[in-house]
Amino acid sequence: xPDDAAPDDTRQPRLRIRIALGAAGAMGPGKAELLDxxxxxxxxxxxxxxxxxxxxxxxxxxxxxxxxxSAPVVTSTRxxxxxxxxxxxxxxxxxxxxxxxxxxxxxxxxxxxxxAFSALLADIPDGK
Numbered sequence: 345x346p347d348d349a350a351p352d353d354t355r356q357p358r359l360r361i362r363i364a365l366g367a368a369g370a371m372g373p374g375k376a377e378l379l380d381x382x383x384x385x386x387x388x389x390x391x392x393x394x395x396x397x398x399x400x401x402x403x404x405x406x407x408x409x410x411x412x413x414s415a416p417v418v419t420s421t422r423x424x425x426x427x428x429x430x431x432x433x434x435x436x437x438x439x440x441x442x443x444x445x446x447x448x449x450x451x452x453x454x455x456x457x458x459x460a461f462s463a464l465l466a467d468i469p470d471g472k
Contacts, residue, residue, distance in 0.1 A: 357461040359454060361447050368412045371443055378405055379432060379440045382418055386429045406430075413439060 362372035374395075381391030392402030410416040417436030421428045432440065451458075 355465060357458045357465075359447070359450050359458070361443070361450055363443065363446065365412060369408055371409075371412075371439065375405055375409060376440060376443050376447075378402060379409075379417065379436060382406075382430050383432050383437075383440070386431065388418070388420060388430045391430075409436075409439075 360373050362370050364370050377395060378391055381394050382388060385391055385394070388402050388406060389399045392399055395402075406418045406420075410418065413435055415435040416433055417439050418430055419433055420430040
């Protein structure tokens, strides 16, 4: 879940990349964060909770992602005595890796322009 700006500094300009994939949909920061959290927790429910979204919404996003690509990005097993879980597939890992690479390239290419935006921001004492 990389972010070039400090988490508590919302005034620093930063890029939020959304890749439009035509009729298939789009890949953006929310879906990327969901995939990151699934990879970290092994759980769609925990990933969604960590983002403040319902289990249903998290599942809907995974369904959308799985339908967008030639192979599923996440696979899951039902809960039960041994517990369930979710993992990124090879396709899911590739999708996330490519998305993060686009983010990094865009941030590097736009660094000077982002700095120029930052220099133009008004100073607001005490964040007011």
